Amino acid sequence: MKKKSSIIKLSIIGLATVIGLVLSFVPISFGLTKFTSFARAVKLGLDLKGGVYAVYEMDEGQSTANLSSRMDGTRTRLQDLLVDKGYTEATVVKDGTQRLRVEVPDVDEPGKIFDIIGKPAELRFELEGNTVITGKNVLSAVADYDTQQGEYVVSLSLDSDGTVKFRDATKAENKDKQISIIITVDGEDSTISSPKINDQIVNGKAVITGMESREAAQNLADQITSGQFDVKLSLLESSTVSPTLGARALMLSIIAGIVGLALVIVFMCLVYKMFGAVASFSLVIYTVLMLFFLAVIPGVQLTLPGIAGILLSIGMAVDANVIIYERIKEEYRGGRSILASYYAGFKKAFWSIFDSNITTVIAGAVLYFFGSGSVKGFAITLLIGIVLSMFMALVVTRSIIKYVLHINSSSEKLYGLKRGKDFENLGADVTDASIAEADAAQKRNKDGKKDGAAGGLANETV
Amino acid sequence: MKLFNTFAKLTDKDFDILKRRKTVFIIPAVIVALALVAGLIYGLTLGSPLNLGMDFTGGYSMNVKLSTKLTDENYDGYVSRIEDIFKNLADDDGENYGLKVASVQHQGAGESASIYVRYQEVKAPGVTDVQTYMESEVNVKLAEKLNVLFRISPLSVTFNNGAVRAEYPESMKELLTEIGQKARSFGDENGIEIKDDAVTLDANNNRIVYITAPAAIADKLSGLTDALSVYDGYSGQAIQGDVVSATVSGELLTNAILAVALAIVLMLVYIAFRFEVSSGVAAILALLHDVIVMFSFVTIFRIEINATFIAALITILGYSINNTIIIFDRIRENMKTLTRKGAPPSVIASTSVKETLLRSINTTVTTLITIAMVAIIGVPSIRVFALPIIIGLLAGTYSSIFISPSVWAIWKERLQRRANPVTSEKTAEKLTSAN
Numbered sequence: 001m002k003k004k005s006s007i008i009k010l011s012i013i014g015l016a017t018v019i020g021l022v023l024s025f026v027p028i029s030f031g032l033t034k035f036t037s038f039a040r041a042v043k044l045g046l047d048l049k050g051g052v053y054a055v056y057e058m059d060e061g062q063s064t065a066n067l068s069s070r071m072d073g074t075r076t077r078l079q080d081l082l083v084d085k086g087y088t089e090a091t092v093v094k095d096g097t098q099r100l101r102v103e104v105p106d107v108d109e110p111g112k113i114f115d116i117i118g119k120p121a122e123l124r125f126e127l128e129g130n131t132v133i134t135g136k137n138v139l140s141a142v143a144d145y146d147t148q149q150g151e152y153v154v155s156l157s158l159d160s161d162g163t164v165k166f167r168d169a170t171k172a173e174n175k176d177k178q179i180s181i182i183i184t185v186d187g188e189d190s191t192i193s194s195p196k197i198n199d200q201i202v203n204g205k206a207v208i209t210g211m212e213s214r215e216a217a218q219n220l221a222d223q224i225t226s227g228q229f230d231v232k233l234s235l236l237e238s239s240t241v242s243p244t245l246g247a248r249a250l251m252l253s254i255i256a257g258i259v260g261l262a263l264v265i266v267f268m269c270l271v272y273k274m275f276g277a278v279a280s281f282s283l284v285i286y287t288v289l290m291l292f293f294l295a296v297i298p299g300v301q302l303t304l305p306g307i308a309g310i311l312l313s314i315g316m317a318v319d320a321n322v323i324i325y326e327r328i329k330e331e332y333r334g335g336r337s338i339l340a341s342y343y344a345g346f347k348k349a350f351w352s353i354f355d356s357n358i359t360t361v362i363a364g365a366v367l368y369f370f371g372s373g374s375v376k377g378f379a380i381t382l383l384i385g386i387v388l389s390m391f392m393a394l395v396v397t398r399s400i401i402k403y404v405l406h407i408n409s410s411s412e413k414l415y416g417l418k419r420g421k422d423f424e425n426l427g428a429d430v431t432d433a434s435i436a437e438a439d440a441a442q443k444r445n446k447d448g449k450k451d452g453a454a455g456g457l458a459n460e461t462v
Numbered sequence: 463m464k465l466f467n468t469f470a471k472l473t474d475k476d477f478d479i480l481k482r483r484k485t486v487f488i489i490p491a492v493i494v495a496l497a498l499v500a501g502l503i504y505g506l507t508l509g510s511p512l513n514l515g516m517d518f519t520g521g522y523s524m525n526v527k528l529s530t531k532l533t534d535e536n537y538d539g540y541v542s543r544i545e546d547i548f549k550n551l552a553d554d555d556g557e558n559y560g561l562k563v564a565s566v567q568h569q570g571a572g573e574s575a576s577i578y579v580r581y582q583e584v585k586a587p588g589v590t591d592v593q594t595y596m597e598s599e600v601n602v603k604l605a606e607k608l609n610v611l612f613r614i615s616p617l618s619v620t621f622n623n624g625a626v627r628a629e630y631p632e633s634m635k636e637l638l639t640e641i642g643q644k645a646r647s648f649g650d651e652n653g654i655e656i657k658d659d660a661v662t663l664d665a666n667n668n669r670i671v672y673i674t675a676p677a678a679i680a681d682k683l684s685g686l687t688d689a690l691s692v693y694d695g696y697s698g699q700a701i702q703g704d705v706v707s708a709t710v711s712g713e714l715l716t717n718a719i720l721a722v723a724l725a726i727v728l729m730l731v732y733i734a735f736r737f738e739v740s741s742g743v744a745a746i747l748a749l750l751h752d753v754i755v756m757f758s759f760v761t762i763f764r765i766e767i768n769a770t771f772i773a774a775l776i777t778i779l780g781y782s783i784n785n786t787i788i789i790f791d792r793i794r795e796n797m798k799t800l801t802r803k804g805a806p807p808s809v810i811a812s813t814s815v816k817e818t819l820l821r822s823i824n825t826t827v828t829t830l831i832t833i834a835m836v837a838i839i840g841v842p843s844i845r846v847f848a849l850p851i852i853i854g855l856l857a858g859t860y861s862s863i864f865i866s867p868s869v870w871a872i873w874k875e876r877l878q879r880r881a882n883p884v885t886s887e888k889t890a891e892k893l894t895s896a897n
Contacts, residue, residue: 072711196739239571253839256840260835264832311836315828374714
């Protein structure tokens with residue numbers, strides 16, 4: 001009975017994997033809707049796919065005092081803006097003393113770079129023709145949703161200077177006067193809104209209301225952010241740019257990955273026999289899931305080192321299996337049956353796998369939250385790899401092995417196990433009866449508890 | 463078989479794998495010492511101890527504006543020509559500058575198509591102001607040489623029936639006047655008279671140009687071929703770019719270092735919480751060991767350090783700690799049973815290492831397989847990434863087997879001796895004599 005259901009379960013897992021593999025590599029179209037394969041949907045970095053570039057030049061007539069450090073500051077803010085938008089692999093470099101060169105990966109139209117960076121907008125609040133505060137007084141501009149009014153807004157936090165000026169402008173005697181919020185893009189002024197002063201605002205928070213959509217609010221917030229740049233920039237040129245490494249590098253890495261994966265599978269099957277085969281099968285599932293997550297999680301732009309990192313994570317994913325199998329071997333050597341060794345092996349290996357992976361997760365999470373640019377992107381890839389490999393070893397491989405053992409739990413040879421000196425004549429499944437009994441007892445116990453709990457509840461209601 | 467025997471000996475119950483504690487620490491010490499010496503020598507002879515790549519140092523850019531002449535088909539051909547020009551660029555005395563191309567990109571399309579090249583600065587002996595040297599000498603020469611890309615040279619030049627026949631790769635209709643001037647000045651230099659109306663275009667094929675000339679020119683055809691190469695008025699020029707800053711900004715680097723430091727502290731806290739403070743310290747020391755060995759390796763072999771190296775370091779950071787924890791997990795387990803039997807920490811550590819040795823070796827093999835494939839099959843730029851990782855993996859395996867358990871045992875024994883100087887030594891003695 002158990003054997004039959006195990007075969008069915010294994011077939012289902014196998015089928016799901018095949019479907020996953022197809023979805024990963026073959027684009028499918030239903031009527032007019034097209035689904036890109038996971039592998040194709042993964043965004044690639046500048047080195048593998050190229051993207052667009054734009055060169056910004058400092059506007060004429062600006063002060064050149066501290067130019068170098070101001071350019072550095074502008075560059076950092078631009079880079080942060082790009083990372084915020086999920087372009088962790090975008091680069092910003094100084095080109096000479098007065099220009100910045102931005103490269104954004106995996107975008108095909110040069111015009112899109114403006115969608116990403118936004119056209120820098122200068123902001124000012126005017127009261128009766130006098131400027132109250134400008135974008136320079138803005139510490140941060142974020143898109144928000146005003147639940148009371150039910151509309152999207154841009155919230156501004158002002159610096160101390162701006163707070164004082166804004167407080168003075170909104171004092172009681174100016175009540176009911178209009179404040180105009182004006183932005184200047186490419187030298188053209190436009191008034192976004194002219195709210196009336198209701199109350200004095202002392203906390204340094206200003207809100208721009210009347211945004212049409214979340215997108216509009218976000219765009220304005222970005223424009224204001226880029227308008228605060230220490231150096232005013234205009235676009236000099238922008239166009240597409242080819243990958244620095246190109247298609248050959250990508251293809252060779254993929255070939256290397258496939259060969260490496262195949263060798264690992266051969267190694268595992270030779271050393272751990274049936275267990276190794278299960279691990280190899282899990283490895284295929286791991287690859288499918290990895291591709292899926294890389295495709296859907298934002299902030300991932302795979303670069304060549306990223307691919308190498310994933311290949312390495314495949315090696316590390318096997319690691320957890322090796323730990324478990326060595327444990328199982330050890331337990332079997334020590335006289336347990338195959339089934340009992342399996343239970344003990346997974347149980348004992350659990351904490352060592354958990355602890356070792358959590359430590360790495362800590363490192364990855366810190367790098368994600370505190371690192372910048374490409375470090376952040378690499379940390380995401382690392383985190384996906386670790387969490388997935390832990391899940392694979394502790395959940396997926398474990399279940400598959402259980403089903404396989406239900407089909408056969410008596411062949412030493414099949415699993416590559418060997419008895420220790422003291423237990424040479426012990427049968428491979430000699431203690432199975434007792435284990436199965438304990439298993440059944442545990443299950444009865446669980447069911448009993450459930451029934452009991454339900455019963456208890458029923459009793460209480462009565 | 464021999465290997466198997468050695469291995470059997472290693473895992474033998476009574477063999478103390480951590481016995482030669484001094485040797486364990488001497489090996490990495492020697493590697494670091496080698497790196498220091500190598501770094502010092504490189505620093506004195508080549509100007510810098512580390513071979514920092516363009517990502518860290520920045521450099522210069524050259525934009526070769528080929529305009530519509532550049533197509534997807536001929537891009538690779540142009541790139542290899544450009545790379546050759548960089549590689550062969552020499553000063554007036556024929557001394558090669560040693561320029562290296564860091565990256566080449568196909569930029570824009572149609573009218574604005576160009577090839578964007580980035581390269582690092584080069585130093586010459588006796589030059590103090592590198593930027594001026596680059597801008598006023600090297601870059602100027604480079605732009606000059608790159609102009610060859612915008613010239614059209616005849617494919618063949620022959621002399622027949624009183625006329626030179628020059629065949630060009632493309633139409634010369636627009637450039638006929640210039641060819642005429644070139645031909646006449648060549649004639650003047652060589653004492654051959656070429657008349658004003660001597661140059662004509664073939665009526666059927668505008669790629670072919672005829673120049674009526676006396677027979678004497680037949681001996682000078684090779685010189686004439688050079689003279690007849692003309693600038694293509696429609697293609698662009700090599701724009702000598704500016705200084706390009708590093709892609710890895712100082713801030714990214716500072717952030718990365720701070721993040722790694724914070725990560726180490728948090729990992730230490732976690733390990734101390736789940737295991738012991740001594741395990742945490744030992745694990746972190748092992749981690750530092752791996753990173754230092756990686757650095758030593760790239761220093762000794764002068765491997766170029768680029769942004770990818772940061773990625774390699776982060777990878778090893780994760781991998782190494784993983785490895786170490788597995789052994790500490792076994793130590794934690796064995797502590798419960800063996801300490802009761804009075805075994806000193808060194809014996810517990812040694813036993814735990816032996817019990818997990820097969821696992822350590824097997825996981826290193828599986829991880830090495832994939833990354834070694836990348837190193838073997840991959841392109842040079844990825845090899846630069848894969849090699850330090852391979853070294854890091856080996857260092858990580860070494861440190862998790864030898865360094866961290868040893869550090870842990872030493873720490874533990876010190877603690878015990880301080881707490882109970884007499885008994886612990888006696889137990890140790892008893893155990894040694896029993897062995």
